[in-house]
Amino acid sequence: MEDKSVYHERQRLQFCLLHALNNLLQEQDSFTRAELDAIAEKLDHEDPEKGRWTPLSVVFKPHHNKLTGNYDVNVLITALEARKKTVVWHDRRNRASSINLSSETLLGVLLNIPVRRFAGLWRSRHWVSIRCIDGIWYNLDSDLASPKPFQNLNELTGFLDHVIGQGAEVLLIFHDKL
Numbered sequence: 001m002e003d004k005s006v007y008h009e010r011q012r013l014q015f016c017l018l019h020a021l022n023n024l025l026q027e028q029d030s031f032t033r034a035e036l037d038a039i040a041e042k043l044d045h046e047d048p049e050k051g052r053w054t055p056l057s058v059v060f061k062p063h064h065n066k067l068t069g070n071y072d073v074n075v076l077i078t079a080l081e082a083r084k085k086t087v088v089w090h091d092r093r094n095r096a097s098s099i100n101l102s103s104e105t106l107l108g109v110l111l112n113i114p115v116r117r118f119a120g121l122w123r124s125r126h127w128v129s130i131r132c133i134d135g136i137w138y139n140l141d142s143d144l145a146s147p148k149p150f151q152n153l154n155e156l157t158g159f160l161d162h163v164i165g166q167g168a169e170v171l172l173i174f175h176d177k178l
Helices: 016-025 033-046 073-082 153-165
Strands: 086-089 106-117 122-133 136-139 169-174
Touching (some): 016 073, 033 073, 073 086, 106 153, 153 169
Antiparallel strands (some): 106 122, 106 169, 122 136
């Protein structure tokens, strides 16, 4: 059953970070491609390794792909900090039950999940938002046709433990800078 009150952007090219951020903040164009590109370009200019230019550097930038997106964690952190959010890495050695999902300052969870496509020949990573809306936690993965509600916290922590076991990175997003 689709909940029309939950905002959910669908996947396009490699713009999963853009979709994950807008799904996390529950607002269309809360972030735009132009804004994330500008953040990535600024990070590129500040990069001490920027002198290592190759012809492919025109498209494949250190923090994103100019044509398809594929933004990295540095773009995510910079974007959210500009909105007075704090990003905290979850220690993958700890189970998901160690996360205080009831914290009033927790906005949501962002996952960076390893994915394999084309019979395992193509390996990449995918950004996914998880957020509690009106007391219900949702998987807001842009690859899903619609938001998927978790039945309870046990199902959510089980899901998080599973993706952590598969190599996912878990980032906790808090409302205000700590």
